[in-house]
Amino acid sequence: MVARTLKDTAGIRFDTGGPGPGGNGGEGREPGKSQVHYTGMFFALAAIGMLFVALTSAYVVRQGLDPAWKPVRMPAILWFNTFALITSSFTLKKARWALTRVRVSTLSGGGATAALYGWLTLTLVLGFIFLCGQLVAWRRLSLEGLYLSTSPHSSFFYLLSGLHGLHLLGGIAAILWLDLIIWRDHGFPIQRGLNWLGKLELPVLRRKVEATALYWHSMGALWVYLLLLLFAWR
Amino acid sequence: MAGPAAVHEVRRSFIRRYIFSVDHKVIGIQYLLLALVSVTVGMILSVFMRLRLAWPEEKWPLLQQLMPTAFAGGPMTPEFYLSMMTMHGTIMVFFVLTTAPLSGFGNYFLPIQVGARDMAFPTINMLSFWVTFVALGVMICALFVTGGAPISGWTGYAPLSALGEIAGPGLGLGQTLWVISIAIFCVASLLTSLNFLTTTLNLRARGMSLTRMPLTVWAWFTTAILALLAFPVLLAAGILLILDRVGGTSFFIPAGLIVSDRVIPHEGGSPLLWQHLFWFFGHPEVYIAILPGMGVTSHILSTFARKPVFAYRAMVGAIFAIGFISYIVWGHHMFMSGMSPYSSMAFSITTLAVGVPSAIKTFNWLATLWGGQIRFTAAMLFSIGFVSLFVSGGVTGLLLAQPAVDIALHDTYFVVAHFHIIMGVAAIFGIFAGLHYWFPKMFGRMMSETLGKVHFWLTLLGVYCVFMPMHFLGLAGGLRRYAQLTEFEFLRPLQPIHVFISVAAFVTIAAQLVFLFNFFWSMKRGQAVGPNPWDSTSLEWTTPSPPPHDNFGPLEPVVYHGPYEYGVPGASKDYVMQTEPEVEVGR
Structure with a gap:
């Protein structure tokens, strides 16, 4: 719908105080064009980044102070986990490509839609495999007698991998939500049971997927960074 | 919901409207x-x-x-x-x-x-x-x-x-x-x-x-x-x-710590690490408390001096400069904690540098007042009080920014006086100013100006009586954090100052009852007002008081002017709303 403005703006020049209508103020207030998801996600990631920057500085200081610093041996399964997480970024990329091919007319049952939820589901599975793998890594360490309080390095390993896992869990929840909505709206026979998920128009869906993807890739990059910090940086 | 989709007020249950509300105003x-x-x-x-x-x-x-x-x-x-x-x-x-x-x-x-x-x-x-x-x-x-x-x-x-x-x-x-x-x-x-x-x-x-x-x-x-x-x-x-x-x-927790004759079974931790992390947050936190007060003060000084804010862009720049510098000064809280003299010097210089944007703001506020047709409303008084407190509290910050001075004064009441005036009371004055200014918008009624002014004068005098003597207490070596100072020979003669401060504090606290009464009484009985009781220019004054659920009703606001167009030469009124499309400006 078109909203009435306080006064018709045609033919008026705005030469005071910067760009007026048509300038940068007020862009994207239409729901479909709104950038809020992406902007909000950008700032959320800035905050999460600061959390890990602070923990990194604590790690560096703590290591610098400790003459008897002894890192734990890296559990081999972490290679596998990392591979799964990096792969999940590619599957999510495939999902986004599929999303660009989805049109409103092909909403239910189109090939692009099938590809979309297929790739999203695969991303979910890979994320879940990563988290299970992380738990296996924790179990390996505890079987070796390395617990949270055993050494400063083990403390940091459990803390950083645990916090990263929690953040990834948020990403999994978001993708699961999107995935379920797409299933419901695009022809899976479970529509009625999922009405509580709410409605999502295609343009808004695109933006939410974009924001979620930004988050997911960042969590992947964060994990690679943490791995390097914990096991490669001396 | 944002955007033009939500134009009609939605009827909601009491709980959704006032308890678990998603309305930013509630x-x-x-x-x-x-x-x-x-x-x-x-x-x-x-x-x-x-x-x-x-x-x-x-x-x-x-x-x-x-x-x-x-x-x-x-x-x-x-x-x-x-x-x-x-x-x-x-x-x-x-x-x-x-x-x-x-x-x-x-x-x-x-x-x-x-x-x-x-x-x-x-x-x-x-x-x-x-x-x-x-x-x-x-x-x-x-x-x-x-x-x-x-x-x-x-x-x-x-x-x-x-x-x-x-x-x-x-x-x-x-x-x-x-x-x-x-x-x-x-x-x-x-x-x-x-x-x-x-x-x-x-x-x-x-x-x-x-x-x-x-x-x-x-x-x-x-x-x-x-x-x-x-x-x-x-x-x-x-x-x-x-x-x-x-x-x-x-x-x-460091190694070998003995508490109550027991060795603590921890090792290798660093208490300083906590201080660094805490103050890296803690110093920006000071500005988190005071910056909104600065914004409110600029807004109110301009409104009631009926003049544009002096040097708007410099004000914006100063806000950003203060925000940026606040991230690189945290070490000045730790001069006492053991720090390389070079680090101390660096933190000292960055801390003193905060004085530059702060001075820009202060002088711009004074220049905004200069030659204005000042209306001494309660909101205006609190804003001027904010400037006064900001200067009083800021000046002692320049003293404490120097490591040699800080080491002498750090654990004394001088620091208590400094941070209470600048972070506590100045920010509270910003809150009071904002409350008096926006109360009519929030509740559709005016707060009593008389009671507001009584509250202002009692509070201003009160806080200065509470915190000014603390400077002397600190300079004389009065230690903070201690429950009792009469145990020290050299501090015993200062005890009357503590009694004076306590009495002043109780009187000031009692004076807040005036505010509480004014606040709740005005909500029910204050004089009802229209959309723009202060002749202000910004968008909130174009809406009814209080604004409807979606703020602007069916209208979509369009902005044509800067926020502080007061006393525009040649204009028919002494202010131009931000949404007024046409105005005859004689330049």
């Missing part, structure tokens, strides 16, 4: 009320502190009956004093000075002032308030658990805060609740910041370019950036502290 008022409850609690705690400091040996039979442990043996125990000190600082800094100016006024007025219908993420906004509410609840619980509230100060310095019960009463469950509450609060502040930043960047009305935003919006925006990047660091510190306390780790 949430703003919820935050203000939460701050009002917190400030009352914080003030009561300070009464206990002042009782003990002024009359350390005195017995209080009535209080002893109410709180037998706290007054065991007659006079108040030093541990109880310390727990009051800790909780006073914590509640005031987090639940008053962070919530009221930023989350309270910011939530209510930032969306309206940029022409949005709500925050970008209304549900997250509701969540942020209720998470804050939970944090306050947990913090209040710390007052009532076994062992009492923590005694480690609002800065929670490790290892005292990390060791647990063995280190003192209140350091067991009380301290654990304290850390958990702070961590929860961090999350709530992050959610608030996300909304502020996204709303300002993405949901401005047509024509609302960045340079047409009121300085209040600039202040909230900058504050939100500070909160977004500072609170995660405190959250990280809090998580490490919780792990030290309950997980057996040694992030902050």
Whole structure:
């Protein structure tokens, strides 16, 4: 719908105080064009980044102070986990490509839609495999007698991998939500049971997927960074 | 919902409208009320502190009956004093000075002032308030658990805060609740910041370019950036502290620590690490408290001097400069903690540099007043009071920024005076100014101007009587954090000053009853007003008082002017609303 403005703006020049209508103020207030998801996600990631920057500085200081610093041996399964997480970024990329091919007319049952939820589901599975793998890594360490309080390095390993896992869990929840909505709206026979998920128009869906993807890739990059910090940086 | 979709007021149940509301205006008022409850609690705690400091040996039979442990043996125990000190600082800094100016006024007025219908993420906004509410609840619980509230100060310095019960009463469950509450609060502040930043960047009305935003919006925006990047660091510190306390780790606890004749089984941690993390958050936090007050002050001075803000762009630049510098000065809290002289010098220089943008702001405020047709409303008085307090508190900051001076004064009342005036009272004056100015918008009625002015003068004189003598106390060596100073020969002659401060504090606290009466009475009985009682220019004054659910009704605001077009030569009135399309400007 078109909203009435306080006064018709045609033919008026705005030469005071910067760009007026048509300038940068007020862009994207239409729901479909709104950038809020992406902007909000950008700032959320800035905050999460600061959390890990602070923990990194604590790690560096703590290591610098400790003459008897002894890192734990890296559990081999972490290679596998990392591979799964990096792969999940590619599957999510495939999902986004599929999303660009989805049109409103092909909403239910189109090939692009099938590809979309297929790739999203695969991303979910890979994320879940990563988290299970992380738990296996924790179990390996505890079987070796390395617990949270055993050494400063083990403390940091459990803390950083645990916090990263929690953040990834948020990403999994978001993708699961999107995935379920797409299933419901695009022809899976479970529509009625999922009405509580709410409605999502295609343009808004695109933006939410974009924001979620930004988050997911960042969590992947964060994990690679943490791995390097914990096991490669001396 | 943001955007033109939500133009009609939706009928909602009472609970959805006033309790779990997603309306930014309701949430703003919820935050203000939460701050009002917190400030009352914080003030009561300070009464206990002042009782003990002024009359350390005195017995209080009535209080002893109410709180037998706290007054065991007659006079108040030093541990109880310390727990009051800790909780006073914590509640005031987090639940008053962070919530009221930023989350309270910011939530209510930032969306309206940029022409949005709500925050970008209304549900997250509701969540942020209720998470804050939970944090306050947990913090209040710390007052009532076994062992009492923590005694480690609002800065929670490790290892005292990390060791647990063995280190003192209140350091067991009380301290654990304290850390958990702070961590929860961090999350709530992050959610608030996300909304502020996204709303300002993405949901401005047509024509609302960045340079047409009121300085209040600039202040909230900058504050939100500070909160977004500072609170995660405190959250990280809090998580490490919780792990030290309950997980057996040694992030902050050094090796070989002996407490109560027992060797603590931790090793290798660094208490300094806590201080670095805490103050990396803690210094921006000071500006989180004061920057919104600066924005409100600029806005109100301009409105009631009927003049544009002097050097708008310089004001914006100064806000950003202060915000930026606040990240590189944290070391000045740690001159006493052991630091290389070179680091001290660097932190000293950056700290002194804050004086430059602060002076720009102060002189611009004076220039805004210069030659204006000043209307001395209560809001205006509080804003002028803010400038006065900002200068009084800021000048002592320049003294304390020098390591050699700071080492002498750091643990004295001089520092208490400094940070109370600049961070506490100045920010509170900003809140009072904002309340008087925006009350008609929020509740559709005026607050009593007479009572407002009585409240202003009593409070201004009161706070100066409370905090000015503390400078002398500090210069004479009066130690802060101690429950009792009469034990020291050289401090005994200063005891009358403590008595004077306590009496002044009680009078000032009593004067706040005038405000409370005015606030609640005016809500019901104040004079009803139209949309724009102050002849102001910004967007909130184009809407009815109070504004409808979607702020602007069916109209979509379009902005044509900067926010401070007062006294425009040749205009028919002495102010031009931001939304007025045509104006005859004789240049």
